[in-house]
Amino acid sequence: MNTRNYAGAGTIRSMTHAAPVTDRFPLEDVDKCVQCGLCLPYCPTYRETGDENESPRGRIALLRAMIRNELPLTPRLESHLDRCLSCRNCETACPAQVPYGRLIDDGRAFIAAKRREPRGRRVLRRWTVDGILARPNRLLWVGHLLRGYQRSGLQTIVRGSGLLRPLGLATIEAQLPIVPILKHYAIAYPVNGETRGDVALFLGCIARIVDQPTIDAAIRILNKLGYRVRIPRGQNCCGAIHQHAGDVQGARRLMAQNLNAFPSSGDMPVISLASGCGAMLLEYGQHVSTRDATEFAMRVHDFGAFIEDRHAAPFENALTHLGKIAVHEPCSLRNVMQTAKKTYNLLNRLSATEVSIISNQSTCCGAAGTYFLTQPQLSEVFRDDTLRTIHESGCDTLVTSNIGCALHLAAGIASRHLDVEVVHPAILIDRALRLDS
Numbered sequence: 001m002n003t004r005n006y007a008g009a010g011t012i013r014s015m016t017h018a019a020p021v022t023d024r025f026p027l028e029d030v031d032k033c034v035q036c037g038l039c040l041p042y043c044p045t046y047r048e049t050g051d052e053n054e055s056p057r058g059r060i061a062l063l064r065a066m067i068r069n070e071l072p073l074t075p076r077l078e079s080h081l082d083r084c085l086s087c088r089n090c091e092t093a094c095p096a097q098v099p100y101g102r103l104i105d106d107g108r109a110f111i112a113a114k115r116r117e118p119r120g121r122r123v124l125r126r127w128t129v130d131g132i133l134a135r136p137n138r139l140l141w142v143g144h145l146l147r148g149y150q151r152s153g154l155q156t157i158v159r160g161s162g163l164l165r166p167l168g169l170a171t172i173e174a175q176l177p178i179v180p181i182l183k184h185y186a187i188a189y190p191v192n193g194e195t196r197g198d199v200a201l202f203l204g205c206i207a208r209i210v211d212q213p214t215i216d217a218a219i220r221i222l223n224k225l226g227y228r229v230r231i232p233r234g235q236n237c238c239g240a241i242h243q244h245a246g247d248v249q250g251a252r253r254l255m256a257q258n259l260n261a262f263p264s265s266g267d268m269p270v271i272s273l274a275s276g277c278g279a280m281l282l283e284y285g286q287h288v289s290t291r292d293a294t295e296f297a298m299r300v301h302d303f304g305a306f307i308e309d310r311h312a313a314p315f316e317n318a319l320t321h322l323g324k325i326a327v328h329e330p331c332s333l334r335n336v337m338q339t340a341k342k343t344y345n346l347l348n349r350l351s352a353t354e355v356s357i358i359s360n361q362s363t364c365c366g367a368a369g370t371y372f373l374t375q376p377q378l379s380e381v382f383r384d385d386t387l388r389t390i391h392e393s394g395c396d397t398l399v400t401s402n403i404g405c406a407l408h409l410a411a412g413i414a415s416r417h418l419d420v421e422v423v424h425p426a427i428l429i430d431r432a433l434r435l436d437s
């Protein structure tokens with residue numbers, strides 16, 4: 001039996017509160033926890049609050065009690081689970097290999113299935129997450145509107161009006177980068193010369209609007225290295241936002257669309273530019289137990305790791321003109337894709353200048369998907385810690401492989417008037433090779 005195969009909100013909601021629902025939750029994963037507490041020092045929310053309920057061990061105990069109907073589903077219990085960053089630092093310290101990321105996702109799905117979401121929130125979520133994020137064409141139109149908003153002077157007027165805060169839009173508006181002229185991508189970008197093979201590029205949802213320069217740079221670099229870049233039509237949001245919010249059906253819908261869009265046969269690598277998306281794609285086989293999903297997941301690579309693995313020599317000493325560089329490790333790259341060191345090695349190997357890793361890598365920058373919106377106070381605390389280490393590093397450029405972290409940190413850097421540019425590794429390599437000139 002697939003223990004994570006939620007039958008849907010209707011089925012679970014129709015159960016009485018006292019009905020046994022344990023067969024719908026992987027209790028065997030919960031029971032792997034031997035309560036040793038070795039994970040506690042690795043947990044940012046525990047370190048910040050000192051509260052056991054805000055630790056991995058505490059949350060696992062809460063999940064177990066909730067599933068067994070030993071604890072009622074109260075706002076306080078939900079809050080302890082909601083305040084988890086899903087950073088998965090705890091997994092890296094756990095000797096019993098408790099799959100904490102899966103557990104917290106399943107716990108949120110369990111809660112979502114039992115809870116009657118207020119109508120207004122449901123409509124807003126459907127309109128934004130399903131109606132826009134999950135529809136690339138609509139997302140592109142939103143991008144055009146945002147560009148018009150920024151260039152027409154309306155942004156200055158709206159910011160000055162003080163309306164954004166009462167509408168709850170101040171945080172997300174502040175993180176909006178300058179939207180470039182948006183374009184549709186071709187289905188393939190051929191190589192000018194000898195071809196080493198084909199790769200399929202995953203564009204993501206937000207990134208294809210606010211980070212087209214990174215996508216363009218990645219295509220140029222891959223072409224330069226001999227790879228024909230394919231951009232499969234019909235690809236969509238990876239589903240991570242849905243999955244981590246407990247919307248299992250929404251996540252599955254998006255996973256199915258992506259599995260249909262990408263060629264299912266052969267071994268063509270799938271390159272992801274944002275590690276938040278890459279981490280989700282890499283685990284498609286765990287979320288949907290089909291052969292297609294498993295084979296697809298095995299072909300997923302983070303862009304930086306793909307370049308580091310396959311190309312040792314061509315760029316040596318190319319970064320001399322780019323100043324001091326610091327590398328930020330997104331949790332998704334470090335704990336799930338487990339290739340953070342490769343980005344560092346790549347930049348270090350390419351550079352004749354100083355490349356450092358910022359020091360507080362065992363924590364999270366506070367972006368964490370939609371965490372910066374749902375838990376703004378804690379998110380701010382974690383961002384402040386990260387900004388302090390960025391400032392102390394004295395870097396001119398901060399390199400990060402996840403668009404969510406990049407936007408969150410760039411907004412914090414701007415608000416503190418620090419002179420640090422935040423870029424994806426692809427942008428740095430592109431500049432080093434002067435491919436964009």
Ligand code: SF4
Pocket residue numbers: 032033034035036037038039040056057060090093094095096097098
């Ligand atoms: S380290 Fe693993 S087994 Fe130990 S308390 Fe944490 S989750 Fe449980």
Ligand code: SF4
Pocket residue numbers: 042043044045046054055056059083084085086087088089090091100
């Ligand atoms: S995922 Fe992160 S925030 Fe959540 S319990 Fe684990 S270490 Fe703590």
